[in-house]
Amino acid sequence: MTLREAYEYGQGELKLAGIEDAAVDAWYLLEFVTGISRAMYFLNMQEKMSGEQEEVYRSYIERRASHIPLQHITGVQEFMGLEFCVNEHVLVPRQDTEILVESVLDVLEPGMKVLDMCTGSGCILISLLKHSQPEGCQPVCSQFKNRQSACGQLAIDENNVSGVGVDVSEEALQVARKNRDKIGVQAELIQSDLFENVSGRYDIIVSNPPYIRTAVIEELKEEVKFHDPFLALDGKEDGLYFYRKIVEKSPEFLNQGGKLCFEIGHDQGEVVKRLMEEAGFVGVTIKKDLAGLDRVVFGKYNMKEKF
Numbered sequence: 001m002t003l004r005e006a007y008e009y010g011q012g013e014l015k016l017a018g019i020e021d022a023a024v025d026a027w028y029l030l031e032f033v034t035g036i037s038r039a040m041y042f043l044n045m046q047e048k049m050s051g052e053q054e055e056v057y058r059s060y061i062e063r064r065a066s067h068i069p070l071q072h073i074t075g076v077q078e079f080m081g082l083e084f085c086v087n088e089h090v091l092v093p094r095q096d097t098e099i100l101v102e103s104v105l106d107v108l109e110p111g112m113k114v115l116d117m118c119t120g121s122g123c124i125l126i127s128l129l130k131h132s133q134p135e136g137c138q139p140v141c142s143q144f145k146n147r148q149s150a151c152g153q154l155a156i157d158e159n160n161v162s163g164v165g166v167d168v169s170e171e172a173l174q175v176a177r178k179n180r181d182k183i184g185v186q187a188e189l190i191q192s193d194l195f196e197n198v199s200g201r202y203d204i205i206v207s208n209p210p211y212i213r214t215a216v217i218e219e220l221k222e223e224v225k226f227h228d229p230f231l232a233l234d235g236k237e238d239g240l241y242f243y244r245k246i247v248e249k250s251p252e253f254l255n256q257g258g259k260l261c262f263e264i265g266h267d268q269g270e271v272v273k274r275l276m277e278e279a280g281f282v283g284v285t286i287k288k289d290l291a292g293l294d295r296v297v298f299g300k301y302n303m304k305e306k307f
């Protein structure tokens with residue numbers, strides 16, 4: 001089979017199976033199996049694949065045609081410019097969640113402590129730590145850029161942001177630990193049912209908790225409802241279970257003026273905002289994603305105002 005024949009075969013099979021982005025996925029799998037770039041493909045598409053490559057490609061196309069997510073086949077997903085390992089025990093990181101990370105980077109300052117509740121693959125926490133590191137990948141956060149240019153050298157360790165990630169699933173934490181070590185940040189990753197095993201106080205609590213109403217999970221596409229972990233999707237009856245729990249408990253774990261930042265479903269902005277205001281958060285703001293839908297809610301906890 002030539003590369004071109006393989007690519008056409010892949011696209012055809014995936015289209016037939018009703019896969020949304022058949023051509024894109026057939027290409028990614030071809031790239032994954034052969035390591036070929038788009039430019040090299042066009043130069044060499046009449047070249048034959050090895051028997052082994054053909055066999056592997058066919059098996060991957062077959063798996064994708066049965067609606068196994070692409071990322072479960074390749075084992076990776078890019079998020080915030082970093083490559084995260086994923087498997088069936090974690091939610092595949094979504095591009096929408098980058099808005100949450102960017103919102104936190106905007107307020108993150110050197111030396112702050114961050115808690116990521118329901119960390120899953122660790123994509124939120126690890127991106128925050130990586131992008132606020134004074135060395136390695138280019139800091140995207142203005143505070144950190146200033147800090148570098150102001151002193152003309154890289155900042156000292158105690159000024160680094162420190163992070164704790166929490167998940168109820170030990171299998172998810174294994175993935176998060178692998179990502180932490182691969183991407184090269186320091187983070188504590190602890191097993192805990194919400195705040196049960198958490199101690200200390202934080203400057204920022206960030207969370208993309210499960211927020212889909214149980215009844216709606218049934219209506220999601222196969223890739224999500226059968227392959228993302230149910231635990232990572234299910235926000236129980238009204239989808240708000242975890243927001244209520246996290247809003248109620250986070251004041252005990254926030255420093256004075258600390259911030260709580262959530263990703264939310266497109267129709268949950270106002271209700272989560274209200275929950276936070278009722279619990280003593282101030283300046284509660286809803287932020288939209290690139291599609292113009294409510295995506296992030298954040299606010300500041302003001303202990304003085306409350307007590």
Ligand code: GLN
Nearest residue numbers: 091119120208209210232
């Ligand atoms: N925090 C992880 C993510 O955003 C996991 C979220 C979840 O499991 N609901 O991908």
